[in-house]
Amino acid sequence: MCRSIKTLREPYTHDVGPSDVQAAALQYVRKISGFRQPASHNAEAFQAxxxxxxxxxxxxxxxxxxxxxxxx
Incomplete structure (x- = not known):
């Protein structure tokens, strides 16, 4: 579904950090919501x-x- 999300488990990726997990989560939410950057009235729900x-x-x-x- 989200081709830009990388596999984050070993042996595919070593030393996964919080920034990797955050980037994957952001990509996933962007994909399913259809928003790259949500409007201000949706920002809180998007970030949550x-x-x-x-x-x-x-x-x-x-x-x-x-x-x-x-x-x-």
């Missing part, structure tokens, strides 16, 4: 969605177990 998606992404990445990785 970005934060919620970023938090869900962090939880997902933290809970994934990748077979064959040193962390498993």
């Amino acid at each position: 969605a970005v934060q919620e998606v970023a938090q869900a992404t962090e939880r997902l990445l933290d809970s994934l177990q990748v077979r064959g990785s040193a962390a498993s």
Whole structure:
């Protein structure tokens, strides 16, 4: 769906930081909302969605177990 969103889990990407997660969340919300930059009356809802998606992404990445990785 969002071709510019990169895979953020190992072994595809190493050293994923908060800025990577935030960028992916922003791209996702932009795609599904259809807004690159929302109007002022939608800005609060837009930013809340970005934060919620970023938090869900962090939880997902933290809970994934990748077979064959040193962390498993």
